[in-house]
Amino acid sequence: MLENSATAILGEVIEPSIDPDVHRRWSELADEIRRHRDLYYNGRPEIPNADFDALFRELQEIENQYPELATSASPTREVGAPAPEESSFANVKHLERMMSLDNVFDAAELDDWLSxxxxxxxxxxxxxxxxxxxxxYRDGVLERAATRGDGRIGEDITANARVIDTIPHELKGDAPALIEVRGEIYIRPEDFHEINAERHEAWVKTSEKARDQGRRQPKKPEPFANPRNTAAGGLRQKNTAEVKKRRLRFVAHGIGAREGFDVDSQHEAYRMLAEYGLPVSPYTERVTDTKAVQEKVAYWAEHRHDAEFEMDGVVIKVNSLSEQRGYGATSRAPRWAIAYKYPPEEVSTPLRDIMVGVGRTGRVTPFAWLVPKLVSGSTVSMATLHNQSEVERKGVLIGDTVIIRKAGEIIPEVLGPVVEKRDGTERTYRFPTLCPSCGTRLAPQREGDADWHCPNARFCPAQLVARLTYIAGRGAFDIEALGEKGALDLIRSGVLNDEAGLFDLDTAALEQTRVYTTTKGTVNATGKKLLEHLESARHTELWRVLVALSIRHVGPTAARALAARYGSMRALREASAADLAETDGVGQIIAESLKAWFEVDWHVAIVEAWERAGVSMEDDQSERAEQTLEGLTLVVTGTLENYSRDKAKEAILARGGKASGSVSKKTDYVVVGENAGSKEQKARDLGVTILDEAQFDKLLETGGID
Incomplete structure (x- = not known):
């Protein structure tokens, strides 16, 4: 708190003209930012990046208004974080200082920077x-690897870097006498999920062995929270074998000190680094005008999950090194580069309550009712908590401030609480014993299941509404005008008792509803559209009918395979489980699930009612696309001109092929569009045939590319 005389802050004099409340807030923010920055750089963050950015911007705004607070020791003038005092790694000085980046958050701010x-x-x-x-690297040999630290001093992690496959021990070709390469260590999202799965499997095996030997079972490991924290923790492991398990990767994005490395531009520098065998980003592009910069920023806002690594923005750099030197740098960041940060995918917000929802299979899922918050470009007020075990595992209390994550179209989820914000008013959540929709007692389907279900599958209103909505989805009958609101109205009004009567709906039935009628009680435009789409849906493909039945494990891929092999619902019902299991892509579990579904009387009644109403229960083989891709596995990556991702997948499946999401030795072809990224490179590494869009068209038509 300021007195009447000048007060020394961090070794510099702050004039008494500053409002004491302003200075108090500045001090609070500075301390909070330093603490969270240290936690972040050491892989133990307590708040999302977006919350940290908000604190940092508030501090910047105060310093813009009161420049005398912007001392050399302010967090706004510092880079990274010092190595922790308890670190077991030696400190090393960087040959050339590592800097941070300033950020912009919208097109107007970016335009201002570009101007x-x-x-x-x-x-x-x-x-x-x-x-x-x-x-x-000295004379082409890796001499040292270090963390960024505070930009001047980092931790020596050379031994760990040597076990990261993508960091070469020696550079290829005519390497310079000295080059300091800056880059990023990351974990691919697919590798991250496999790491967690492997940790769980290892625990299961160890637990089983301990149980068999009569020993105490080991504690179940907590799953890693996210790729970034897992990478940070991996880099600081003392055991290099544990480092290797993290599947860390490296990508170069800058240069520091160098001798004998003469280039004129950043773009040329990356080309040379690639020739030396250092991985550089395949997504970097050189553009010559500001409009193109904005276009790239807009493009990656829509495709941020297409990259092989997690990313939260686009960095824009002046390409010419001489121009970079002309712009210079502030105490913490170059003036010739800026980071455009996208709307956050992780934010924190208060948790008002925890409630449960009942899905089409009867699964009861707890979800968080939140104070609305903008995340990943949309306002989120609800997020999933998966099941009651997850609520307990994450330690979430009603009244907590929680961290939520929403990646693209993925349903928002609660990651965990911000424990430091608790004030004692929080309370423990109690999972219900009765279904909130129909009052039936809840129970797990099988002993030991984490998920609990409502067993009243036929008459539970929530399950029925969810099934009707699913039936109308694009993956099934694709019936417009039948959403959740309409489905709920059809049930509440008594027009439908279950899905069996869906295709018997007519004008008279819809006149008993609210959603599908005018104020005068006549069928409105939405009701007319519903009847029109029900009529056209009667003539859909057999595989869509199978999907619409909500048979456990029978999704679009299995449904296509079954429909292609048997051709009719009657043939499917008459086939034995053993015969069904021989269908490519089906197997014993799906086969037994299908047979069990048809053993339930009211399930059979649905199929028979639909058939009486004119729903086609067999495929016209004459209209079936020629199976040019039978037995082939394709991966589509990047942006194609004439195909959306769903349309390309549909084209492959319709011709008997398998549309995979990952490249492996079993992949026959990889179809590559614009900005293909890592899947194209993996295909090249494995020797998988790569096709462009024209070759893809020919393959669909003829089954060959010659």
């Missing part, structure tokens, strides 16, 4: 959500 920073050309690079690393 202040004109250049002959710019580079647009994806901002990797990873851990910064500094590599020093």
């Amino acid at each position: 202040r920073t004109p250049a002959e050309a710019y580079l647009t690079e994806l901002k990797v959500d990873g851990v910064s690393i500094d590599l020093v």
Whole structure:
């Protein structure tokens, strides 16, 4: 708190003209930012990046209004975080200081930066959500690897870097006498999920062995929270075998000190690094005008999950190194580069309550009712908590401030509480014993299941509404005008008792509803559209009918395979489980689930009612696409001109092929569009045939590309 005389803050004098409340807030923010920054850089963050950004911007705004607070020791002038005192790694000094980046958060701010920073050309690079690393090569040999630390001093992690497959021990070709390479350590999302799965499997095996030997079972490991924290923790392991288990990867994105490395531009520097065998981002592009910069930023906002690493923005750099030197740098960041950060995918917000929802299979899922918050470009007020075990595991209390995550179209989920914000008013959540929709007692389907279900499958209103909505979805009958609101109205009004009567709906039936009638009680435009779409849906493909029945484990892929092999619902019902299991892509579990479903009387009644109403129960083989891709597995990556991702998948499946999401030795072809990224490179590494869009068209038509 300021007195009447000048007060020394962090070794510099702050004039008494500053409002004491302003200075108090500045001090609070500075301390909070330093603490969270240290936690973040050491892989133990307590708040989402978006919350940290908000604190940092508030501090910047105060310092913009009161420049005398912007001392050299302010967090706004500092880079990274010092190595923790308890660190077991030796401290090393970087040959050239590692800097941070300033951020912008919208198109107007980016335009303002571009107008202040004109250049002959710019580079647009994806901002990797990873851990910064500094590599020093002398005469082409890796001499040292270090964390960023505070930008001047980092931790020596050379031994760990040597076990990361994508960091070469020696550079290829005519390497320079010295080059300091800056980059990011990351974990691919698919590898991250496999790491967690492997940890769980290892625990299961160890537990079983302990049980068989009569020993105490080991504690179940907590799953890793996210790739970035897992990478940060992996880099600081003392056991290199544990480092290797994290499947860490490296991508170069800058250069520091160098001798004998003469280039004129950032783009040329990346080309040379790639020739030396260092991985560089395949997504970096050179553009020559500001409009193109904005276009790239807009493109990656829509495709941020297409990259092989997690990213949260685009970095724009002046390409020319001489122009970079002309712009110089502040105490913490270059003036020739800026990071455009996208709306956050993780934020924190108060948890008002925990409630449960009942799905079409009867699964009862707890979900969080939140104070609405903007996340990943949309306002979120509810997020899933998966099951009651997850609520307990995450330690979430009603009244907590919680961290929520929403990645693209993925349903928002609660990651955990911000424990430091608790004030004692929070309370423990109690999972219900009765279904909130029909009052039936809840229970797990099988002993030991984490998920609990409502067993009243036929008459539970919530399950029926969910099934009707699913039936109308694009993956099934694709019936417009039948959403959740309409389905609920059809049930509440007594027009439908279950899905069996769906295709018997007519004008008279809809006149008993609210959603589908005018104020005068006549069928409205939405009701007429519903009847029109029900009529056209009667003539859909057999596989869509199978999907619409909500048979456990029978999704679009299995349904297609079954429909293609048997051709009719009657043939399917008459087939034995053993025969069904021989269908490609089906197997014993799906086969037994299908047979069990048809053993329930009211299930059979649905099929028979639909058939009486004119729903086609067999495929016209003459209209079936020629099976040109039978036995082939294809992966589509990047942006195609004439196919959306769903349309490309549909084209493959309709011709008997398998549409996979990942490249492996079993992949026959990889179809590559614009900005294909890591899947294209993996295909090249494995020797898988790569097709462009024209070759894909020919393959669909003829089954060959010659």
